[in-house]
Every structure is written in structure tokens, then in C-alpha cells.
Amino acid sequence: MSGKLKITLIRIDNYGPWTLELGNDREYQLQIIQAQLYAHLQRLFAEKNGALFYNRFDEMVAISNGISLEDHLKIQDEVCKNYPFTISMGIGLAEKPYDALEIATKALQRYGSSSRDVKKVVVGEFDESYEKSVKIAHIDVNNVTGRLIDRLSAYETALMINRLNVKLGELFLNHKALTFFCGGDNFMVVANGVSEMEVKKILKKAGNDFNLTLKAGIGIAKTARKAIELATKGLDFIRNDKANRPIHELSDLS
Numbered sequence: 001m002s003g004k005l006k007i008t009l010i011r012i013d014n015y016g017p018w019t020l021e022l023g024n025d026r027e028y029q030l031q032i033i034q035a036q037l038y039a040h041l042q043r044l045f046a047e048k049n050g051a052l053f054y055n056r057f058d059e060m061v062a063i064s065n066g067i068s069l070e071d072h073l074k075i076q077d078e079v080c081k082n083y084p085f086t087i088s089m090g091i092g093l094a095e096k097p098y099d100a101l102e103i104a105t106k107a108l109q110r111y112g113s114s115s116r117d118v119k120k121v122v123v124g125e126f127d128e129s130y131e132k133s134v135k136i137a138h139i140d141v142n143n144v145t146g147r148l149i150d151r152l153s154a155y156e157t158a159l160m161i162n163r164l165n166v167k168l169g170e171l172f173l174n175h176k177a178l179t180f181f182c183g184g185d186n187f188m189v190v191a192n193g194v195s196e197m198e199v200k201k202i203l204k205k206a207g208n209d210f211n212l213t214l215k216a217g218i219g220i221a222k223t224a225r226k227a228i229e230l231a232t233k234g235l236d237f238i239r240n241d242k243a244n245r246p247i248h249e250l251s252d253l254s
Helices: 015-020 027-046 069-082 097-109 144-149 154-173 196-210 224-239
Strands: 005-012 051-056 059-063 087-094 122-124 134-141 178-181 186-190 214-221 247-251
Touching (some): 005 015, 005 097, 027 051, 027 059, 027 069, 051 224, 069 087, 097 122, 097 178, 134 144, 134 224, 144 154, 154 196, 196 214, 196 247, 214 224, 224 247
Parallel strands (some): 087 122, 214 247
Antiparallel strands (some): 005 059, 005 087, 051 059, 134 214
């Protein structure tokens, strides 16, 4: 599979100074605004067939294959008109997800830190002729209700899932893939360059460490939204007992 992955790092400009302007009774305001921003950006990128993930609450990561510079500028303008801050975007293009995000991060760092100097920047790489494919693994825990939810407190269950998230993140990062927790017992991995066999080994290793069984649908497509759709379809295929294996991969690339 040839081609490169495009990743956009979205960051709230001058975040530290802006939060201090809200006074001491600011935390609830931050949580509300950041949640609203995530939902808004998720919709804007999805409308362009991209996908968005939390990195930190003041910072998000989009898989943006097929999304042009003009599209990025329109998304930025839409946000800046509706929020009491501006956002900046760094764009990276590489074969491996980590490398693309590193390029995007360095592109923003050249303009200053997240707490000063940066204002409404869009900088990085655009070359749609290289943006060939996105590979997403949608990971799920087998019988999480019986194994965790019905046995542990809600907090202990969340703690276990957080630990699993860290473990999966570390294992996939060895292959320069990026893991994001998506709620419940679901994780999405931007997995360009990771083979089906390598995914299987990682799921087995993480599952053994936590005495859990993991499964994954893998989707490969030209855009992130389509890759996620196929990955979820593959996961549903396994859930419906149509595939007697922990991984099911689907692709719409010829």
C-alpha cells in the first residue's frame, strides 16, 4: 500500500493566558467550551470525510486526507467566529501516523508555544497526489459487561480501561501508529504501516496482560471517515459471529 497519511494538529491559541482571563471560577466554563469545540470540529471534519480525536482537551488531532488548504481555512474561520479564542493548525504528511503528527507538531512549534505568540496559523504540507490511503483499527473488548462492568465499581472499570488505553498506545507506538480512546471500551488506532498480523499480536499481548480478549475491525480507504466506517463494519461482522477470528479487515481500495 503506497501513499501518505495527512494529519492535522488543532490547537487553541494562547491557551494559558486565555484561561487566566476567566478568573478563578473558570473550570466549569473550560469544560463546557472544550466539549462544544470538540463536537463542532468533529462535525466540520466529518463533513469533509475526515475524523477527529482528542489529544489533550486544548488540542485535537484530525486525520485529514482529501481535505484541502481552503477547507482547513474555512474550518478555522468557522471556529474563530463562534468561540472566544482562535485556533491554529499544523499539517503533516508521512507514511506513518506518528511521523505525520510529529511534522504537524513541529510546523506549529516554529511559530511559538501553545501559551504565547501563535494566532490563527495554518501551516504544513499539502500534496493530495500522495494522500492514497487511511488505515484504521477499531478495537473492542469482548464481554466488557461480564468481565468488568458487572464486577467492579464504575471507577475501577474506568481505571482498567485507561490502563488498557495506555498499554495499547505504547504497543502501537512501537510501530509508529496512534491510539485514541473513543468511549466505552472502544479504541481507534490510526494504523498505516501496521500489518494485520502485527495488530493481532498487539491485541493478544494487551489482552494477556489484562486477562481480557480484544477484537478489531480494520478499515482501509482513501478518507478517514470511510476507513472508520469499514473498520466498524468489520468489528460488527466479528460481533455477529460471522467471523471466527479476532480481526476482520475490509478495504475499498482497488
